[in-house]
Amino acid sequence: DSGVTQTPKHLITATGQRVTLRCSPRSGDLSVYWYQQSLDQGLQFLIHYYNGEERAKGNILERFSAQQFPDLHSELNLSSLELGDSALYFCASSVVKAGGFSGTGELFFGEGSRLTVL
Amino acid sequence: AQSVTQLGSHVSVSEGALVLLRCNYSSSVPPYLFWYVQYPNQGLQLLLKYTTGATLVKGINGFEAEFKKSETSFHLTKPSAHMSDAAEYFCAVRIVGGSGNTGKLIFGQGTTLQVKP
Numbered sequence: 001d002s003g004v005t006q007t008p009k010h011l012i013t014a015t016g017q018r019v020t021l022r023c024s025p026r027s028g029d030l031s032v033y034w035y036q037q038s039l040d041q042g043l044q045f046l047i048h049y050y051n052g053e054e055r056a057k058g059n060i061l062e063r064f065s066a067q068q069f070p071d072l073h074s075e076l077n078l079s080s081l082e083l084g085d086s087a088l089y090f091c092a093s094s095v096v097k098a099g100g101f102s103g104t105g106e107l108f109f110g111e112g113s114r115l116t117v118l
Numbered sequence: 119a120q121s122v123t124q125l126g127s128h129v130s131v132s133e134g135a136l137v138l139l140r141c142n143y144s145s146s147v148p149p150y151l152f153w154y155v156q157y158p159n160q161g162l163q164l165l166l167k168y169t170t171g172a173t174l175v176k177g178i179n180g181f182e183a184e185f186k187k188s189e190t191s192f193h194l195t196k197p198s199a200h201m202s203d204a205a206e207y208f209c210a211v212r213i214v215g216g217s218g219n220t221g222k223l224i225f226g227q228g229t230t231l232q233v234k235p
Contacts, residue, residue, distance in 0.1 A: 002161060031221055043208065043225040056222060090161060094221055105150055105169075105212050105221050109161035 003027065006091050006110035014118055018079040021113045025072055025093030031055075032074040033094070033107060034066055038087040049074055081117045088112045120145045120211050124226035132234050137181075137196040139229045141209030144190065150212040151192040152223060153183055157205045165207070168192060179203070204233045 003026035013019055025032050034046040036059075045058035049068035060066075063081075068074040078085060092107035125140040143149055150169050154162040166177025173185040183194045192209060207230075210223040 002163070004161075033222055035225075042227045045222050045224065048222055058222070092162075106152060106164050106167055107162075107221075107223055109154075109163070111159075111161040 002108040002110065004091060004093050004108050004110035006089075006113050008113055009111065010114050010116075012116045012118065013081060015081055015083060017081050017117075018077065019081065019115065021076040021078070021089050021091075021115075023074045023076070023091030023093075023110060025074070025091070026108055029093035029095055029108070030072065031094045032068055032072070033092045034060075034074070034076050035090040035092065036087050037090060037112070041087075043090075046076070078115070081115075083117050086115055086117045088114050120149065120213055120224050122209050122211050122224055122226035124207075124209050124229050126229055127227065128230045128232065130232040130234060131199045133201055134198050137194070137199045137203065137231065139194040139207050139209075139231065141183075141192045141194065141226060142190050143192060143209075143211045145211060145213075147213075148187070151183075151185060152210040152212065153177065153181070153192075153194050154208045154210060154225075155179075155205050156208065156228075162208065165194070199231075199233045201233050201235065204231055206230050 005024040007022045030051045032049045036044045046060040047066050048056040052068045066076045090112045092109045094107050121144045123142045152167045153165040166175050168185045176182045181196045206228045208228050209226040
């Protein structure tokens with residue numbers, strides 16, 4: 001058990017819909033990262049939040065957005081869903097601090113949310 | 119820009135045989151390197167990591183990897199494969215230092231290890 005909790009584990013929805021994926025990081029971790037895993041793209045970094053602030057963006061579509069709340073949990077919002085958005089979405093947390101780091105910087109991953117768009 | 123290449127998307131070995139999963143990285147600065155394992159329907163679990171110091175690092179489940187700067191490689195090995203090692207393995211690099219240091223990991227495409235009885 002990594003200590004990172006993601007809900008829901010599975011989600012089936014239709015094209016055009018909107019979903020919200022939730023992530024609770026490990027206790028004490030201020031950084032949350034979102035990744036998308038698909039067969040054709042592999043593991044793609046989407047976005048990084050540190051203590052409530054967006055710190056880095058990767059290959060995240062404009063239809064997607066995220067935020068990190070004061071209690072440090074994070075949500076990834078996916079809207080106007082398309083078939084190609086079907087994937088496994090991972091959240092990871094770390095003790096990494098923006099502008100520097102502490103520890104060796106490994107990420108601790110949740111078990112993922114599997115999104116199926118029909 | 120940093121990148122990771124894993125040679126071979128599928129590797130098949132017999133139980134008891136040597137496991138060798140290849141990873142090459144590209145980085146303009148000394149990187150931190152990681153190997154993660156993903157079992158079916160599970161998240162990624164850290165196997166081992168290289169940061170600084172000893173270039174041969176040992177991880178969980180009998181795996182080890184050697185950082186070779188001259189070859190820009192970080193290959194993962196295990197002397198004797200076990201059926202329970204069947205999984206997908208990911209090599210990852212972390213940007214260290216500079217404006218790109220947000221702590222994110224860049225992953226390779228993954229290698230599926232099959233272990234035959």
